[in-house]
Amino acid sequence: MFIKRLQIALIHTAVAMTLVPINSTLNRVMIFDLGISKTLFTLL
Numbered sequence: 001m002f003i004k005r006l007q008i009a010l011i012h013t014a015v016a017m018t019l020v021p022i023n024s025t026l027n028r029v030m031i032f033d034l035g036i037s038k039t040l041f042t043l044l
Contacts, residue, residue, distance in 0.1 A: 027041055
């Protein structure tokens with residue numbers, strides 16, 4: 001039971017470590033290069 005919970009926690013951590021840099025890079029590209037308003041992203 002403990003092993004399964006540990007595996008799920010590690011998968012969650014790995015997914016978060018992968019998605020956070022991608023998401024922040026895409027936000028930066030959309031704000032600065034495409035000229036989309038920053039308030040749109042703060043509302044999301």
